Amino acid sequence: xxxxxxxxxVEDEQSIGNFMSTxxxxxxxxxxxAATGAQARSLITxxxxxxxxxxxxxxDMDGLEILREVRAWSSLPVIVVSARTHEHDKVRALDMGADxxxxxxxxxxxxxxxxxxxxxxxxxxxxxxxLAQTGKYRIGALTIDYDKHHVLVDGEDTHLTxxxxxIVALLGKYAGKVLTYDYxxxxxxxxxxxxxxxxxxxxxxxxRRKIEKNPAAPQYIFTEIGVGYxxxxxE
Ligand code: CA
Numbered sequence: 001x002x003x004x005x006x007x008x009x010v011e012d013e014q015s016i017g018n019f020m021s022t023x024x025x026x027x028x029x030x031x032x033x034a035a036t037g038a039q040a041r042s043l044i045t046x047x048x049x050x051x052x053x054x055x056x057x058x059x060d061m062d063g064l065e066i067l068r069e070v071r072a073w074s075s076l077p078v079i080v081v082s083a084r085t086h087e088h089d090k091v092r093a094l095d096m097g098a099d100x101x102x103x104x105x106x107x108x109x110x111x112x113x114x115x116x117x118x119x120x121x122x123x124x125x126x127x128x129x130x131l132a133q134t135g136k137y138r139i140g141a142l143t144i145d146y147d148k149h150h151v152l153v154d155g156e157d158t159h160l161t162x163x164x165x166x167i168v169a170l171l172g173k174y175a176g177k178v179l180t181y182d183y184x185x186x187x188x189x190x191x192x193x194x195x196x197x198x199x200x201x202x203x204x205x206x207x208r209r210k211i212e213k214n215p216a217a218p219q220y221i222f223t224e225i226g227v228g229y230x231x232x233x234x235e
Contacts, residue, residue, distance in 0.1 A: 002228070004030045004074060008049035009064065010040040011081070012059050020053060023108045029115075037061035044070065051119055053111075054098075056082040056089065064096060071097040077118035081106070087226030094180050094227070099176075117176035117233055137172040139232050142211060144172040151211060158204050158210040163188055163205055168211070168231075171221060176233025178224045204229065 011017040012035045021031040032047055034040040037058045044052070044066075052070065056063035062159055067078055080093040080101040090101050099118040102111055132138045132234075137144040143152040151158045151168050160168060161190045166188050171179060189199070208215035222230045 004028060005050040006032060006045070006047065007115065008031045008032045008034060008040065008043055008052045008061065009056070010034045010037075010052060011055045012036065012057070013055075016055075018183055020111070021155065027112055035059075037063070037066055040066050041069070043175075044076075049076070049079045051079065051115060053079050053115075055133070056080060056093070065203065066091060067093065067096050067098055075122060076109060077122045079114055090224075091180055095177065095182065113176065113233065121174065121177060124214075128159050137175060139175065139234060144169055152182055152213055160183060160207065160210060163208070164207050167200075167203055168221070171229055171231035175231045178228050178230040180228040184228065 001133075006026075009017055009020050009024075011020065011029055011033075012222075014035070015070070017033055017035070018178055021033060021187045024031050029097070032043050032049060034043050037060045040052075040054075040058075043049070052066075054063045054141045056065060058066075063080065063082075070076055070078060075097075077099045078097070081104060082093075083087060083099060083104040090103075091102055099121065100114045102114055122188065131144075131146070135147045137146070141154045144150075145152065146169065149169075151160050151165060168183060170184065170187055181200055185193050185196070185200055192221045205215070208218055208221065211220060220232050222232070224230055
């Protein structure tokens with residue numbers, strides 16, 4: 001029998017907590033509940049969850065405080081759930097090491113997809129079994145060939161420049177997960193690069209022109225407005 005993954009739900013709004021726990025239990029997860037930061041702390045140490053769903057607005061502390069504590073000692077996947085619509089909160093959470101975020105109100109399929117992606121990324125470090133085995137990431141008509149450094153659409157080379165390839169390769173490695181603008185800029189242009197999104201935006205426009213059927217309505221790489229980019233995952 002497959003051991004169930006244990007998800008700690010940190011949420012002070014009982015109806016939302018109940019809803020998440022019902023959905024997760026129905027989809028093969030075990031759940032634990034905490035309504036305060038203090039409860040979350042004690043459950044994290046006593047029960048070693050496989051993943052934490054973390055509300056940022058807790059009655060006794062800022063959820064980011066819990067994230068900071070967890071990241072001090074572990075890479076345990078944390079998905080931030082927040083009603084906050086400010087983009088900088090999402091960016092801050094991601095920069096502090098959150099694996100992803102879901103905005104309230106959220107759909108169940110979205111929540112489940114985010115959880116599966118986060119757990120898979122922690123287990124394998126390369127998020128995709130196909131990629132780990134074949135050196136290729138395939139989604140729809142798109143293939144990223146990590147050995148040959150090529151990106152193909154319908155088997156045809158898309159002639160990406162080196163930086164364009166690096167961007168697509170990185171997004172593909174973390175498919176399903178949002179990568180922030182700052183993270184991408186640091187990874188592609190180095191730690192000294194100016195945190196200027198313009199150059200990234202120009203590259204993305206060129207990438208989309210080369211890989212998307214309709215660059216204005218992308219199928220493969222999505223913009224998370226004010227936050228970063230996310231490549232379509234395999235589920
Ligand atoms: Ca709350």
